[in-house]
Amino acid sequence: MSARLRVLVTVLGLDQHEAGSLAVTRLLRDAGAEVIYAGRFQIPGTIATVAVQEDVDVVGVSAHSWEVLHYAAELAERLGRADPPIPVVVGGSVITEADRAQIVRLGIDAAVAPGTSAEDIVATFRALAEGRRALA
Amino acid sequence: MGSPTRPERALFYTPASVSVDYERDLGDPGSFPYTRGTRAPRTRAPGEGHELIVRELSGEGPPERSNEQFHYLLEHGATGLDVIGDTPTQCFMDPDHPYARHAVGNQGVSVCRGADFAALYEGIPLDRVSCDHSLPGGFAAAGLFLAAEAHGHDPARLRGSAILPPLFAEDTGYSSNLPIELHMRLATDSIEFCSEHMPRFHPFVEDTYYISDGSVDVVDEMALGFVELREVVRRLIARGVDVDRFAPRIALLVNCRMDFFAEIAKIRASRRLYARMMRDEFGARDPRSLAINVAAHTSGATMTSRQIANNIARGAIQAVALTLAGVRAMEISAFDEAIRTPSRDAHIVGLGTQHVVALETGAADVADPLGGAWYVEALTDELEARIAQRIAFIEGLGDVVRLAEDGFFRAIFAEAMVDRAQEVADGTRPVVGVNVNEIAPARDTLLRDLTEKRIAPAYERIDEIAAWRAAREPGAVVAGLDRLETDCRGGANVMPALVGALRAQASMGECIGVLRECYDRPYDPLGCVERPR
Numbered sequence: 001m002s003a004r005l006r007v008l009v010t011v012l013g014l015d016q017h018e019a020g021s022l023a024v025t026r027l028l029r030d031a032g033a034e035v036i037y038a039g040r041f042q043i044p045g046t047i048a049t050v051a052v053q054e055d056v057d058v059v060g061v062s063a064h065s066w067e068v069l070h071y072a073a074e075l076a077e078r079l080g081r082a083d084p085p086i087p088v089v090v091g092g093s094v095i096t097e098a099d100r101a102q103i104v105r106l107g108i109d110a111a112v113a114p115g116t117s118a119e120d121i122v123a124t125f126r127a128l129a130e131g132r133r134a135l136a
Numbered sequence: 137m138g139s140p141t142r143p144e145r146a147l148f149y150t151p152a153s154v155s156v157d158y159e160r161d162l163g164d165p166g167s168f169p170y171t172r173g174t175r176a177p178r179t180r181a182p183g184e185g186h187e188l189i190v191r192e193l194s195g196e197g198p199p200e201r202s203n204e205q206f207h208y209l210l211e212h213g214a215t216g217l218d219v220i221g222d223t224p225t226q227c228f229m230d231p232d233h234p235y236a237r238h239a240v241g242n243q244g245v246s247v248c249r250g251a252d253f254a255a256l257y258e259g260i261p262l263d264r265v266s267c268d269h270s271l272p273g274g275f276a277a278a279g280l281f282l283a284a285e286a287h288g289h290d291p292a293r294l295r296g297s298a299i300l301p302p303l304f305a306e307d308t309g310y311s312s313n314l315p316i317e318l319h320m321r322l323a324t325d326s327i328e329f330c331s332e333h334m335p336r337f338h339p340f341v342e343d344t345y346y347i348s349d350g351s352v353d354v355v356d357e358m359a360l361g362f363v364e365l366r367e368v369v370r371r372l373i374a375r376g377v378d379v380d381r382f383a384p385r386i387a388l389l390v391n392c393r394m395d396f397f398a399e400i401a402k403i404r405a406s407r408r409l410y411a412r413m414m415r416d417e418f419g420a421r422d423p424r425s426l427a428i429n430v431a432a433h434t435s436g437a438t439m440t441s442r443q444i445a446n447n448i449a450r451g452a453i454q455a456v457a458l459t460l461a462g463v464r465a466m467e468i469s470a471f472d473e474a475i476r477t478p479s480r481d482a483h484i485v486g487l488g489t490q491h492v493v494a495l496e497t498g499a500a501d502v503a504d505p506l507g508g509a510w511y512v513e514a515l516t517d518e519l520e521a522r523i524a525q526r527i528a529f530i531e532g533l534g535d536v537v538r539l540a541e542d543g544f545f546r547a548i549f550a551e552a553m554v555d556r557a558q559e560v561a562d563g564t565r566p567v568v569g570v571n572v573n574e575i576a577p578a579r580d581t582l583l584r585d586l587t588e589k590r591i592a593p594a595y596e597r598i599d600e601i602a603a604w605r606a607a608r609e610p611g612a613v614v615a616g617l618d619r620l621e622t623d624c625r626g627g628a629n630v631m632p633a634l635v636g637a638l639r640a641q642a643s644m645g646e647c648i649g650v651l652r653e654c655y656d657r658p659y660d661p662l663g664c665v666e667r668p669r
Contacts, residue, residue: 014223014239016310019351019437022550023557040311041662043235065223066476066590070238093441094475096588097577114441115570115577118561 005031005129008056010038010047012075013067020092021062024121028060031122044071048078051086057129063092069099076107084135087128091121149510156513161408165462165503166427169411171404171516172504173462174427188500189266189465190490191216192483193433193473195245197594199255202245206260208480213487216296218433218467219256220244220270220477226310228272230645231594232602234664241594243477247271248601248645250638253279254286262289266465267296268341268431272312273305274322275644277330277339278635297338297387297431298326301346303364303536307546308350313661316540318651321630324371329631331382338387340368341431348391349437351552354402355519357391359526360545362409366527367536369418379418383425390463392454393435399454400506401515403430403461409520431465432458439474443569445582447471452489459499460506466490472587481586601643608641613668616640617650624654642668 009025011018018040025035036054038047051059059079061068068090079086090103091112103111110124146153156162163169166176191214194205206217220226222244224236230248231240240246247253257267262284269276276298284291301309302319323340330339344361352360365386373379388406392399410428414420434454439447451468458466468489470482478486494500506512533539559565566572569580616637623633630651637647649659649667659667 014227014229014235016223016226018550019553019557022553023561026554026558041235065239066242067238069590070593096441096475096584098588113577115574 003133005033005058005126006036006054006056007033007058007060007125007129008036008038008047008051008054009060009062010042010050011040011062012047012071013043013065014041015063015065015067016040017062017064017093020064021060024060024062024091027118027121028125033122033125044074044078047075048082048086051079052082056086057132058125059086059088060125061088061090063090064094066094068092068095069102072103072106072108076109080107084132087132089124089128091116149514151510153510154513154517156517161517162507162513168415168423168426169408170427171408172507174407174429174464177503188459188463188490188494189216189431190214190487190494191218191268191465191467192470192486193218193220193270193467193478194483195220195222195270196477196591197241197245198597198600199245199247199252200258201241203256203258203260205480205483206256209483209487210260210265212484213491216266216268216465217260218268218270221272222246223310225271225644226312228275228312228314228644228648230601230643230665232598232605233645233660233662235662237595237598238593240597242591244270246594246597247279248643249604249641250279250282251286253283257283257287262287263293263295265295267294268465269296269298271298272310272322272644272648273298273300273302273319274326274631274634275647277326277334277337278631278638280337281334281635282638291334292336294334294337297341297389299341299343299346299389300326300339300368301343301364303367303540304347304350304360304545304549307540307549308346312648313657314648314652315655315657316537318655318657320368320371320537321624322651323368324375325629325631327368327372327382327385328375328377328629331377331385335385338385338429340365340382340385341387341389343389345389345391345433345435348393349435350549351437351556352548353552354393354395354398355522355526356548356552358402358406358409358519358523359530360548361388361390362406362413362523362527363530363536366413366531369414373418379414379420380422380425383414383418383420384422387429387431389431389433391435392432392458392466393438394450394453396453396457397512397515398519399457400461401512401519403432403458403463404504404512404516405520405523406430408516409523429464430461432461432463433466434458434468436469436473439469439471440567440570441474441587442577443575443580443582444471444474444584444587446569447474448485448489451486452493455489455493456497456499459493459497462504471583475587476591479586479589605643610668612640613637613642613646616642617646617668620647621650621654624651 087109100111165173348357470478620633
């Protein structure tokens with residue numbers, strides 16, 4: 001990818017666990033990405049607004065509570081309205097294989113379950129960013 | 137403790153490794169400096185050597201459902217309760233707040249009204265069972281006070297505790313958009329209120345659990361905890377409260393992770409450090425002011441969401457460590473804690489683990505059985521010294537509230553979280569099932585089905601609260617909130633007005649909104665709800 005990967009990392013709803021989002025932020029920065037960290041207390045509407053304003057390639061949502069299952073469809077729908085649509089990666093400790101399938105079924109582009117390697121996480125973000133740029 | 141896996145240690149220890157003066161540094165259990173425990177054992181029956189309080193973290197859905205859980209736990213051998221609020225409650229947010237919608241009751245109990253506390257403790261013998269609260273500071277004491285009132289118990293007989301992390305609440309606990317000064321105010325006011333009205337209750341549990349699960353090592357866990365505790369003590373003394381009036385009601389809730397001996401030594405070192413600090417620095421004289429009770433919750437962060445059956449082993453090992461360290465009460469993380477608040481099945485395993493350790497191993501029969509072990513004493517000495525040095529370093533940087541507001545502590549936690557994640561990712565910190573001895577996800581089925589049972593948000597609770605809010609007597613609510621504002625701005629202790637406002641059917645979210653305004657913050661930082669007028 002020519003230009004630098006630009007990512008918004010955030011935490012959904014009232015989820016208070018930040019360790020995962022901070023770790024992924026560091027991981028992506030170490031991989032050369034530009035990361036905007038929006039922190040906690042974000043719901044789909046605010047995430048979509050910030051993502052469009054910041055013109056990011058991908059949104060990464062850290063999910064360590066079950067709120068993600070209830071927000072996933074709205075999150076996908078709102079970011080799908082951007083032009084071109086902004087892909088979303090959801091990842092977190094509570095996501096089981098069954099959750100992963102459900103989250104993707106609800107329209108989220110990728111769901112990263114515990115145990116995914118750092119390389120695979122970065123590769124997921126890069127692939128989604130390239131896909132979006134191809135549409136631009 | 138050290139990095140990245142375990143601290144540098146000798147291969148073995150000898151008498152030359154320690155320079156303990158028994159009277160000065162250890163003393164018998166129940167004697168200054170309380171290294172070996174705060175009480176002399178009074179019984180010999182198996183499992184009763186330390187009168188260990190057995191409890192499990194619990195709370196789910198509306199208060200009535202959690203009340204059923206409490207009865208279930210007490211019927212199965214729990215001797216204390218620990219209630220955790222759901223995420224909205226922990227953030228001082230009412231369930232009908234728009235941001236709370238999908239988080240109501242699915243990771244803790246939803247409580248926002250005085251009546252909720254009455255429902256929570258329906259039929260619980262509040263004069264005999266100690267009730268601990270992982271609930272917002274100030275509100276736990278106010279709610280329990282109202283529950284006692286509703287059920288005809290004398291508040292003076294209430295036992296239990298409330299965690300109060302004023303300095304680190306926004307960083308490591310549940311951020312609630314409160315200034316540190318307001319967290320401090322709620323802490324000091326509730327301690328003073330309880331010392332008068334609920335003298336058997338521990339209103340100030342210095343909760344280093346959250347600090348530790350913010351990924352810092354055992355030295356920072358205790359050093360940051362003591363920095364916070366010392367600030368609260370200084371403020372109470374400065375407002376004229378006699379140290380011996382409140383100090384006996386301070387307790388420590390520590391974390392227990394997997395570095396077995398470090399965790400034991402940490403607890404022993406902390407009791408000693410506390411005793412010396414209270415006597416020599418703060419002038420406490422009552423022996424009860426010098427002997428700090430230590431309770432522990434085992435580390436949720438050491439529980440893995442992969443190969444969750446391993447968490448049962450982790451909980452058992454941590455329970456043994458805590459028993460050998462002589463904690464007064466413990467709760468061990470349920471095997472599903474990496475995924476959810478404990479399920480009924482996980483609760484039974486957690487209680488059973490505690491009972492096995494207490495009743496079958498004999499580990500609780502003798503106080504401080506590791507006392508005198510060269511390694512344990514050397515480690516205890518080392519940790520006491522390192523914790524004291526770290527406290528001095530941090531306090532040397534200036535006003536700790538200012539440090540908190542400037543993000544000094546947040547930076548420590550953020551760095552530790554990232555470092556820990558990196559250590560797990562690169563394998564320098566071995567975690568069985570995660571980076572060593574892994575089995576494929578498809579074969580990781582042992583107990584998996586239990587953890588995948590999701591608790592649905594308690595949407596009906598949202599409707600109930602919204603209807604209740606609309607049906608209240610608005611004049612009484614507004615008057616209660618106005619009184620709270622007047623007392624807060626006037627410098628009075630806010631607790632009587634807080635109890636009064638809850639009694640007048642104000643909600644927790646409304647009370648905290650008014651208090652926020654007193655500290656020049658918006659009533660609702662997320663801009664969704666308005667103050668009743």
